[in-house]
Amino acid sequence: MNQFEKKEVIQAILIADNNVDQLRPFSDENSTALLPLVNVSMLDYALDALNRSGIEEVFVYSSLHLRSVREHIKNGIASLNSWSVNMTVHVIGGEGCRCFGDAMRDLDAKALIRGNFILLGADVVTNADLRPIFEQHKKTAKYDKGAAATLVFKEAATSSIRTGNEVMIAVDQQNNRLHHHQRLRLHGKESHFEVPLEVFLNNSEVALLHNLIDPQIAIGSPSMLSLFSDNFDFETRDDFVRGILINEEILDSRIYVSVLPRGQYARKVNNWLTYCMVSQDVMNRWAYPLVPDMGINCLAQQYVYLKNNIYKSRKSTFIKAALRENVAVQAGSQVEAGTSVSCSVIGKNCKVGKNCVLMNAFLMDGVHIGDDCKLDCCVVGFGSKIGAGSTIAEGTVVGSKCAIPAGKLLKNVVIKSVLGDDDDLVEKLGEHAFIIDDKQETQSTYASDSEDEVLPTAATGIPKVARVPTICEESDYTSSSDEDESRAVSPLVDDTNIFLAEVMDSLARGFQEKSNPDFLILEINSSRYAYNMSLKEVNFYVVKALFSLQDIKEPANQNVLVAINNVLKQLGPVLSNYIKTPDAMLQCLRALEDIYEENEFVRSKISKVVHYLYDKDFVSEDAIIAWYEQLDVEDHRALRQSLKELIEWLDQSSEEDEDDDEDESD
Amino acid sequence: MKGQPTKEVTQLIHEMKVGNVEGSYNITAKTLKLFKKIINGPGWTNAEELMNVVRTQGHILQSAMPQETVTASIARRILKLIREEFELLKAKVHQFSEDQASMSLHKLVTQTSNDVNVDYTEPQQGLREALLDHLQEMETELETSSENICVQAEEHIHSSEVILTLGHSRSVENFLKRAVKKRQFLTIIIAECAPDSRGHNLAASLATGNVEIIVIPDSAIFAMMSRVNKVIIGTHSVLANGGLRAACGSYTVALAAKHYSVPVIVLSPMYKLSPVHLCSYEQDAFNLVGCAEDVLEYDSLASHSAKVYSPIFDYVPPELVTLFISNIGGHAPSYVYRLLTELYNPEDYEI
Amino acid sequence: MSTIFDLKTWNLCQWVTGSLVIYDLILQRLSGECIISILVQDTTRKKLFFIEICLTKLKLKMSTGSDQRTDAAVEVRNYFLNLLEQDKDLSSGIAAIKTLLMILEKKRFDTIHILHTTMRDAVAAMRNTDLSIAAVVSGGELFCRFITLSLDDKHMEECRQIMLHRGKIFLTKLLNSRNVIAQQAKKFVTDGCRVLTHSRSRVVLKALISAAKNKEFHVYVTQGGPDNSGTEMVADLEKAGISSTLILDSATGYVMESVDFVMVGAEAVVESGGIINRIGTFTMGLCAREMKKPFYVLAESFKFTRLFPLNQRDLPDEYKYSRKHLVDVSKVHPQVDYTPPAYITLLFTDLGILTPSAVSDELIKLYM
Secondary structure (H helix, E strand, O other): OHHHOOOOOOEEEEEOOOOOOOOOOHHHHOOHHHOEEOOEEHHHHHHHHHHHOOOOEEEEEEOOOHHHHHHHHHHHHHOOOHHHOOOEEEEEEOOOOOOHHHHHHHHHHHOOOOOOEEEEEOOEEEOOOOHHHHHHHHHHHHHOOOEEEEEEEEEOOOOOOOOOOEEEEEEEOOOOEEEEEEEOOOOOOOOOOOOOHHHHHHOOOEEEEEEEEEEEEEEEOHHHHHHHHHOOOOOOHHHHHHHHHHOHHHHOOEEEEEEOOOOOOEEEOOOHHHHHHHHHHHHOOOOOOOOHHHOOOOOOOOEEEEOOOEEEEOOOEEOOOEEOOOEEEOOOOEEOOOOEEEOEEEOOOOEEOOOOEEEEEEEOOOOEEOOOOEEEEEEEOOOOEEOOOOEEEOOOEEOOOOEEOOOOEEEOOEEEOOOOOOOOEEEEEEOOEEEEOOOEOOOOOOOOOOOOOOOOOOOEOOOOOOOOOOOOOHHHHHOHHHHHHHHHHHHHHHHHHHHHHHHHHHHHHHHHHOOOHHHHHHHHHHHHHHOOOOHHHHHHHHHHHHHOOHHHHOOHHHOHHHHHHHHHHHHHHHHHHHOOOHHHHHHHHHHHHHHHHHOHHHHHOHHHHHHHHHHOOOOOHHHHHHHHHHOOOOOOHHHHHHHHHHHHHHHHHHHHOHHHHHHHHO | OOOOOOHHHHHHHHHHHHOOOOOHHHHHHHHHHHHHHHHHOOOOOOHHHHHHHHHHHHHHHHHHOOOOHHHHHHHHHHHHHHHHHHHHHHHHHHOOOOOOOOOOHHHHHOOOOOOOOOOOOOOOOOHHHHHHHHHHHHHHHHHHHHHHHHHOHHHHOOOOOEEEEEOOOHHHHHHHHHHHHHOOOEEEEEEOOOOOOOHHHHHHHHOOOOEEEEEEOHHHHHHHHOOOOEEEEEOOEEOOOOOEEEEOOHHHHHHHHHHOOOOEEEEOOHHHEOOOOOOOOOOOOOOOEOOHHHOOOOOOHHHHOOOOOOEOEEEEOHHHOOEEEEOOEEEOHHHHHHHHHHHOOHHHOOO | OOOOOOHHHOOOOOOOOOOEEEEEEEEEEEOOEEEEEEEEEEOOOOEEEEEEEEOOOOEEEEEOOOOHHHHHHHHHHHHHHHHHHHOOOOOHHHHHHHHHHHHHHHOOOOOHHHHHHHHHHHHHHHHOOOOOHHHHHHHHHHHHHHHOOOOOOOOHHHHHHHHHHHHHHHHHHHHOHHHHHHHHHHHHOOOOOEEEEEOOOHHHHHHHHHHOOOOOOEEEEEOOOOOOHHHHHHHHHHHOOOEEEEEOHHHHHHHHOOOOEEEEEOOEEOOOOOEEEEOOHHHHHHHHHHOOOOEEEEOOHHHEOOOOOOOHHHOOHHHHOOHHHOOOHHHOOOOEEEEOHHHOOEEEEOOEEEOHHHHHHHHHHHHO
16 A cells, blocks of 8 residues: 555755855855865755755755856766765756845746755755654644744854854744744844844743754745745845744744754854854764764765874875864875864865964865965965965965965955956955955844944954854853852842931931921831841941931031931931830940941040930930940950940949839830 | 775665664675675676675775674675685585685695685686575574574573673673573663663663663763673674774773673674774774764853764773673684684685 | 813824814713814815814814715705895794705705705704704794695605795795785884884884884884894884884883883794793783783794793793803893793784784694
8 A cells, every 4th residue: 555655755955055245255166065164065965964864855956156066966976975875966056046035936936846845055064854853844834834934943052253143033932933033143242132022922932042053944835935936025034034924914924943952963154154163063073973084975984083083084194294183184185294283174185384383274175385384264275375484364265276475474364366357356466366355244134123223334354264262251150159159148238238328318318308207217117128127237227327427427516416416306206216125225336336436426425425325315224234244345445445434324323313214214 | 996886885885874774783684685686696707706896895885884894794704605615616526625724834834836826717607506505594694693692691691690781782682581581580780871871772671570670870880890790791893802892881891890800791693703903092993983962062161162072982802801602602702713714714804 | 270172182183184164163061071062174175073072081082074964064054144144134934944945955865754854954953053043943843844744655756846846935925924914013003103112123123114104103122132132123213214212121111101012023932822032022021911002923924833831941941042051051141031922912923913822723733
């Protein structure tokens, strides 16, 4: 029975010729899909990934350089590349196709796609198994007829490096539907994001994910192509996504999201920076089994794998050269004595001279580097020659067949061998080396969020090869324990300070405006509950605040007693409201200790102050004596000294007025 | 040796790369079928041509997947078979009785002619049929190898024993299942073998009422070793000096066992024997390093600055192995060289 | 106490016409008597004499040079020593086999028995040189063995032709043995590795030179006293462009932790799989085992010999000491030592890469 069922052949579309601007000058000469990444062209990676997912029919769509892509595919099938087994590859192309949208419209017109299909760019490096995601999409499509596409994302550590691949999306957790999509800016961090409120109002479980990379892999339904045909303003993928999200009801289509699980790598190479990052990832074996020593585009293994991720071809020669780490060297290449190579890729038949330093350098086939050169974070194209003693650094891209004269210092420039019509010449270095202007306006695809935010309009060069900075700053980790402690202490400290400040405020205001003490008491009470202060603390701080009033702090005529008298005439009831119990009195006196330290006027007249309080019945004699006793002999000697007389007098008077005092203190 | 692979060879290599065919047994079975087809096919007229074809295809298979030594081993066995059959048939015709066994001092000394090599280009009748017969025997041997190993389970495992194993090996699984059937009160400790944790599969498959299964992480191997009576492990391949290329973690098990004087029994059917020597740990294609994400997540902060190394195989030196159990019986590691001379011709060691 | 023997007192005139050339002088102890044997040649008559002076009894005996055996013995010795003079690179074992082959070619034999005895005498003559006898013994014995193999009752002349033919092939194969071993051993030398070797071994030299063609590595060579042949080895290595260091023999323990493996030659391979090699090899083996470094031995197949020493004393004295010291060995140190098979990881021979346990197998196959 089964043999009569037509076996469903999964189809895939590979869009070549992406990112033409960002990968200059290679995009001028050849298709970006054929750009070698660790000596294997990117098209091969994509095809291999599709093959491993069991795809059986692939359409490679190319508009520029159609012939070279076709030839590459033919050569691949002839030399029995692993992707050619069990998979048929058709190369189709059309002139006059300037963007992604045009390609999709063309494909729709040709009507080659029968059902759900997988869509990726030819510049994606992935080892993901797309079958489960495909099945999931089919299931979703069964329930929801309007499911246009499922986008695939990969979680990554958000670093300070922006490559133009990072997105922020809002996803409904229940059905994985996409509600908001924003591509993060390439230059500079956004200060804020704007998400429409309806996203949260209409859905109960929405997650905002901002740590995702968009490798631009998608599973599309047949309706996706027709949507492109219907809407001529869809030019890029982002347009499509945004258009669908905005015009949900009109278009009756929805987009779903799938995040790749752990162990499956996917990244898109859209500029030289990502080219560098993906090369390093491949050499570090994150994209296993797409690793250089597993023979991606040929049957036999090409490299010998040594520790520190060094991939050496058996036919390459090293004479006393140091290969540090993360290096891939292809057959026929020669590295001379004294050179040190690390984190670099060297293509076929290259020759590197003596005493060079190569770091993050990507050399294509047939490159000649002279002696004593320093290559740091750069790309050198096919067949170029770099003269001796040159320094090429900071992301310079040298095109193919250039000849850089000796002793040059090149930083952050793009060099071509032949000047084209629409290249802006900046400087001529030699017969086959022209520095061209690579500046471009920042893309307007990044939605300008608000009118008052001024987007940087200064033109910047294309993102180039750079070292990915280590992300962990020390402070992230070392101070964690300190943070915990300080966090435990600070709320209290903060709160009491704020409370004190507020009480002082209230009292000062009350004093000035001569307001009703009851209201002041109300205010202080509300502050107390706001900051959750205990009774003791309240008493303490109220007294402190009182004595910190401006008038007492700097009394007129330096007569603090008069000042205190004035204050207490007005705010006495406040004080007596709080200072009722012996405990409270003790707190009051403790506060006075502090004031003693802080306020010199009070210091000089401390006994008089205490006497005054005693006279005004704010504090009782017992309290004063108790407080005096528990004053430490050593620490508060001066204080004790000043109070000695008073205490003696109190003792005496207490004997006399015992009954009176007892009555009073009741 | 440059040559074009046949369609089947390409198909097999592709399936091995993609992961549709995995495990030494499956690969061996498929390779045998492949060579059977070649022998059956029309591409050769005499022994020399056939040997060249086999050699070329074997070389292609090996350079595509150097770690899978079973493919090259099958090619070597077939080459030896061809030589033997040829000489047998020739001897019947010409009544010679030369023992063209491996190179030896004896042979060195008794050569009668300058031309050491027998002339294989003579066409020989009945070679094809004889070879196909032998291949059939090899296939049967392959299919019954597992059973032959299991039969020896009773001799080596006794009741109330504590056995330690690592990861998930088919041979070990069948061996232990047979032992569980015949013996009581066994305790089997399974080290899970990170990062794939295949030990869990073995535990699930062995769990019946009759045996106690304990699953431990790899770090607890040394701690548990003092209580273990025997260690039984499988291996990926056996090297020419009697050492093993086994799953990562086996060296730990072997060293711990040596420390506590626990015997280490290795189950390995004959097709896993390979005449490769370990020259150095840096040797090309000795070890395979797997995916970095098995060890560290890509979205962790350390992933950009740390180097991640996840080797798939371990080398266990022959001193640490007590006994090899294969489908033809048990033998000591120092005897492996003898088995090699019986299986392969030294001229074919370099394919 | 020294005694001067005045040869004039003994009447030699009847035997000697011209002047005497002394070829060899041997001091022997035979049946309780101390005898000096002097091999002299009369320059005019070209005759060889043996003068035997018995020291204990102070008697002089002369045997005439018409003794065929001494003639032959001298001839053999000269030819043997000549071969070694001409080609410094030739192993003494191969020279021995070549010599035997020469005898087979030149002499006439009537019976196999005479052939046997001739061969045996020749081997004995070659043993009487001052060179290490291990290789000579094993090579010679192998050759003798092969002569006696599978010779059906054919005509003597036919046998001789067959044996000559075989012999030549045997020799060709053996001459190539060093290449075969070098091919196998160079796989084990990796880029950037450090090798330790003991004194001078031509096989190891050849293997290292062949590996250096496309690899970079460093070699530590021990001096190999008392003749300091390690210095020569270092010079040869430097000439071939291999960086090397000469170290003291006593520095083996110090340097062992920094090397990757040890590679030595052998003068003989014994039945147990152990080796006899220049003194100091055993120490190196012990050290290597302790530090868990592989110990590789490179030896040609004709060095396999039918000895089975159990310890150092078991080794026969002729192997250890030169002839002149055999009288009193308590005051001299040996030239070679025995390394048991437990300390050897692998043996590289032209028969393949063998484990020590495989060696006895090979020998059994030959001699049984």
